[in-house]
Amino acid sequence: xxxxxxxxxxxxxxxxxxxxxxxxxxxxxxxxxxxxxxxxxxxxxxxxxxxxxxxxxxxxxxxxxxxxxxxxxxxxxxxxxxxxxxxxxxxxxxxxxxxxxxxxxxxxxxxxxxxxxxxxxxxxxxxxxxxxxxxxxxxxxxxxxxxxxxxxxxxxxxxxxxxxxxxxxxxxxxxxxxxxxxxxxxxxxxxxxxxxxxxxxxxxxxxxxxxxxxxxxxxxxxxxxxxxxxxxxxxxxxxxxxxxxxxxxxxxxxxxxxxxxxxxxxxxxxxxxxxxxxxxxxxxxxxxxxxxxxxxxxxxxxxxxxxxxxxxxxxxxxxxxxxxxxxxxxxxxxxxxxxxxxxxxxxxxxxxxxxxxxxxxxxxxxxxxxxxxxxxxxxxxxxxxxxxxxxxxxxxxxxxxxxxxxxxxxxxxxxxxxxxxxxxxxxxxxxxxxxxxxxxxxxxxxxxxxxxx
Amino acid sequence: xxxxxxxxxxxxxxxxxxxxxxxxxxxxxxxxxxxxxxxxxxxxxxxxxxxxxxxxxxxxxxxxxxxxxxxxxxxxxxxxxxxxxxxxxxxxxxxxxxxxxxxxxxxxxxxxxxxxxxxxxxxxxxxxxxxxxxxxxxxxxxxxxxxxxxxxxxxxxxxxxxxxxxxxxxxxxxxxxxxxxxxxxxxxxxxxxxxxxxxxxxxxxxxxxxxxxxxxxxxxxxxxxxxxxxxxxxxxxxxxxxxxxxxxxxxxxxxxxxxxxxxxxxxxxxxxxxxxxxxxxxxxxxxxxxxxxxxxxxxxxxxxxxxxxxxxxxxxxxxxxxxxxxxxxxxxxxxxxxxxxxxxxxxxxxxxxxxxxxxxxxxxxxxxxxxxxxxxxxxxxxxxxxxxxxxxxxxxxxxxxxxxxxxxxxxxxxxxxxxxxxxxxxxxxxxxxxxxxxxxxxxxxxxxxxxxx
Numbered sequence: 001x002x003x004x005x006x007x008x009x010x011x012x013x014x015x016x017x018x019x020x021x022x023x024x025x026x027x028x029x030x031x032x033x034x035x036x037x038x039x040x041x042x043x044x045x046x047x048x049x050x051x052x053x054x055x056x057x058x059x060x061x062x063x064x065x066x067x068x069x070x071x072x073x074x075x076x077x078x079x080x081x082x083x084x085x086x087x088x089x090x091x092x093x094x095x096x097x098x099x100x101x102x103x104x105x106x107x108x109x110x111x112x113x114x115x116x117x118x119x120x121x122x123x124x125x126x127x128x129x130x131x132x133x134x135x136x137x138x139x140x141x142x143x144x145x146x147x148x149x150x151x152x153x154x155x156x157x158x159x160x161x162x163x164x165x166x167x168x169x170x171x172x173x174x175x176x177x178x179x180x181x182x183x184x185x186x187x188x189x190x191x192x193x194x195x196x197x198x199x200x201x202x203x204x205x206x207x208x209x210x211x212x213x214x215x216x217x218x219x220x221x222x223x224x225x226x227x228x229x230x231x232x233x234x235x236x237x238x239x240x241x242x243x244x245x246x247x248x249x250x251x252x253x254x255x256x257x258x259x260x261x262x263x264x265x266x267x268x269x270x271x272x273x274x275x276x277x278x279x280x281x282x283x284x285x286x287x288x289x290x291x292x293x294x295x296x297x298x299x300x301x302x303x304x305x306x307x308x309x310x311x312x313x314x315x316x317x318x319x320x321x322x323x324x325x326x327x328x329x330x331x332x333x334x335x336x337x338x339x340x341x342x343x344x345x346x347x348x349x350x351x352x353x354x355x356x357x358x359x360x361x362x363x364x365x366x367x368x369x370x371x372x373x374x375x376x377x378x379x380x381x382x383x384x385x386x387x388x389x390x391x392x393x394x395x396x397x398x399x400x401x402x403x404x405x406x407x408x409x410x411x412x413x414x415x416x417x418x419x420x421x422x423x424x425x426x427x428x429x430x431x432x433x434x435x436x437x438x439x440x441x442x443x444x445x446x447x448x449x450x451x452x453x
Numbered sequence: 454x455x456x457x458x459x460x461x462x463x464x465x466x467x468x469x470x471x472x473x474x475x476x477x478x479x480x481x482x483x484x485x486x487x488x489x490x491x492x493x494x495x496x497x498x499x500x501x502x503x504x505x506x507x508x509x510x511x512x513x514x515x516x517x518x519x520x521x522x523x524x525x526x527x528x529x530x531x532x533x534x535x536x537x538x539x540x541x542x543x544x545x546x547x548x549x550x551x552x553x554x555x556x557x558x559x560x561x562x563x564x565x566x567x568x569x570x571x572x573x574x575x576x577x578x579x580x581x582x583x584x585x586x587x588x589x590x591x592x593x594x595x596x597x598x599x600x601x602x603x604x605x606x607x608x609x610x611x612x613x614x615x616x617x618x619x620x621x622x623x624x625x626x627x628x629x630x631x632x633x634x635x636x637x638x639x640x641x642x643x644x645x646x647x648x649x650x651x652x653x654x655x656x657x658x659x660x661x662x663x664x665x666x667x668x669x670x671x672x673x674x675x676x677x678x679x680x681x682x683x684x685x686x687x688x689x690x691x692x693x694x695x696x697x698x699x700x701x702x703x704x705x706x707x708x709x710x711x712x713x714x715x716x717x718x719x720x721x722x723x724x725x726x727x728x729x730x731x732x733x734x735x736x737x738x739x740x741x742x743x744x745x746x747x748x749x750x751x752x753x754x755x756x757x758x759x760x761x762x763x764x765x766x767x768x769x770x771x772x773x774x775x776x777x778x779x780x781x782x783x784x785x786x787x788x789x790x791x792x793x794x795x796x797x798x799x800x801x802x803x804x805x806x807x808x809x810x811x812x813x814x815x816x817x818x819x820x821x822x823x824x825x826x827x828x829x830x831x832x833x834x835x836x837x838x839x840x841x842x843x844x845x846x847x848x849x850x851x852x853x854x855x856x857x858x859x860x861x862x863x864x865x866x867x868x869x870x871x872x873x874x875x876x877x878x879x880x881x882x883x884x885x886x887x888x889x890x891x892x893x894x895x896x897x898x899x900x901x902x903x904x905x906x
Binding site for chain 2: 062063086205233238261264267273274
């Protein structure tokens with residue numbers, strides 16, 4: 001009560017692209033009476049019975065929606081059961097003082113005097129703990145909790161609270177040295193080579209053979225995007241899939257790579273050609289780990305933060321680290337929850353990436369990093385969209401790439417098959433990213449502008 | 454109309470362990486009037502509006518059920534849409550003569566004279582074709598169609614009708630020689646080594662590198678259980694998962710291995726340790742392909758047929774090939790649809806397999822085939838269940854195995870961790886298979902009886 005469920009619930013529904021149902025309003029609409037009136041006429045037990053009935057119906061739909069439940073709904077056993085069985089349930093946290101201030105004098109039947117309001121608050125806490133899979137204080141927090149993503153300074157030191165049961169760890173030597181995790185493990189850590197060299201068939205083949213977990217075990221992946229991609233794929237396929245926990249240690253990982261369940265390794269024929277969709281049981285993001293991140297690695301991640309900010313229509317790149325990570329992670333989590341198998345909407349996350357991949361191929365993956373390529377790719381996407389490029393220029397200061405112009409163009413054309421002289425690219429509009437067709441000549445010109453002579 | 458939807462629908466619901474809803478009866482229960490009365494009072498359009506409303510509600514539940522719809526429901530656009538979006542829709546086929554004989558004189562408002570009945574039948578055929586993902590004539594047929602499984606003599610020659618769009622083929626040399634498929638392919642077939650040698654990491658690594666399909670492509674796996682297991686896993690992981698079509702050519706494959714979406718390869722550390730759940734877009738089973746199957750291979754499959762018959766409580770092993778395959782495939786399909794991720798019920802399919810795996814390990818996978826081991830394992834499971842063993846003895850005539858007794862027992866204990874001196878095994882009861890705890894000494898004795906001195 002007084003936690004802001006109606007306002008925040010509506011924001012969550014917008015982020016997730018689902019209808020919003022406020023259970024109290026729904027009950028009022030159906031009965032034609034206010035909650036206060038129903039309490040008066042039927043007593044609390046009469047209201048609870050009605051509430052349980054409407055909740056069961058709303059939670060029984062095949063179509064997904066965001067449902068806000070009043071704080072007392074959990075007092076009914078059937079509602080608790082339905083919340084456990086049928087919903088990702090997130091508790092909106094509020095301090096009792098704040099809740100009382102917001103609820104008093106608002107005709108709420110159970111907020112008439114402070115003493116009983118506070119005793120109610122205390123009594124319900126264990127019930128909330130029983131049904132809630134996560135806790136939050138705002139819409140981004142609800143989305144993160146629904147996706148099993150924890151973003152919190154210091155979260156890394158509490159990793160053992162998240163990883164339940166038998167576990168093994170995959171990481172790389174540098175990360176293990178900087179951030180030794182305090183976790184009880186079944187075996188010594190599996191140490192991968194760093195960077196893209198971790199994302200090979202040989203790596204996952206080694207993991208498959210080394211793992212000793214049974215189906216109930218958890219694989220913890222600690223490291224950058226390459227470690228989480230490879231270990232996540234091993235978890236997706238070992239014993240036909242076991243739980244995994246992603247613990248990203250780089251900015252790229254924390255705002256992008258470790259979120260959303262895409263796992264993959266590379267083939268000599270191309271990147272990410274082998275993989276699986278396998279959502280982590282939890283993703284634990286501790287922005288404090290970024291303190292040890294080298295500046296050039298940070299810039300890699302900032303390219304994705306700027307991309308996310310452009311898509312979200314907010315200057316996320318100007319926020320302090322903890323907030324920048326939290327907001328970016330929430331944006332990506334929402335998109336991935338809306339489109340977990342990458343069938344449409346999620347592709348808007350590729351803003352700038354068509355050009356980036358072309359530049360990387362043009363450089364034969366040698367002389368340009370992914371982040372620098374994305375920064376340049378964003379310039380091209382913004383120009384094609386007819387939008388200002390100053391955010392990219394000021395934050396990422398990309399220099400034209402010294403890559404083979406023709407090879408880059410051929411890679412782009414191979415990647416995005418031309419139809420009737422048009423290529424599909426992600427552009428930016430007032431409402432965010434969208435896939436669109438652009439004339440081949442325009443795309444080629446935009447690519448060309450990114451390349452130094 | 455007159456196709457038997459109420460009777461067959463109830464049988465399907467039993468097979469799938471779901472509630473059965475007959476839409477006409479539901480409408481009658483809600484209105485307190487018979488369908489004939491509703492037609493009289495509100496006209497056909499009034500009935501259709503009511504029908505669409507109740508259908509939308511029934512199809513909108515998150516909980517799965519088997520829903521029987523009257524033949525005219527598809528005349529409403531909204532119902533067709535809901536059937537396409539929300540259900541696996543199967544058309545119950547019936548000849549117009551039979552339908553008329555069953556429907557006439559039964560107070561069915563649209564079956565009053567034969568000429569208009571027949572014209573109705575003709576008019577609705579294209580609507581059925583539009584919404585139905587499959588066709589069937591009995592409960593097993595509905596289950597198979599719902600699982601995308603086609604069992605039909607001659608189905609192999611019509612493979613091209615099932616495989617849509619760009620495709621590549623995986624098979625082995627012997628099968629390709631016996632059964633060259635008539636399919637337009639993007640590349641020459643990918644030829645695997647035969648038997649378990651196909652189920653290696655090296656095989657799938659080769660497939661990953663050789664495949665040229667994009668996300669919209671289909672991988673066709675033609676062969677025994679080893680080919681479908683390995684190719685299915687490649688399809689599950691190539692580009693994070695593409696469609697695949699399983700075309701089993703052995704009896705084991707047709708009644709067991711190719712059904713239910715389990716794919717896997719072996720590691721030196723053990724069988725099936727790496728894999729994925731990836732349900733085939735279609736499973737095409739042509740019992741005529743069994744004509745070329747060597748007798749010993751056939752016996753391998755019969756062990757699974759006997760197991761299936763014991764679980765189903767029917768002497769499936771006495772049926773002619775086409776029917777034996779169809780019934781066995783339907784039984785497995787139903788169990789797998791009920792428990793696609795192997796979280797409980799599906800484990801009853803392991804009847805006898807705990808002992809079989811122990812015998813195979815005792816023989817170091819050399820001197821005993823899987824089918825012979827299963828035949829013996831069934832004996833042990835039946836004895837532990839206190840049930841007659843004659844079906845196994847008469848059909849499979851298993852001889853005691855010459856394997857290392859201690860090695861077999863240690864393998865069984867490693868496989869099924871003992872809890873309080875008890876081991877979990879699948880037993881057979883009057884209602885089918887069930888997982889149960891058995892005293893370690895009894896299990897050891899039952900295993901011992903399978904082994905020759």
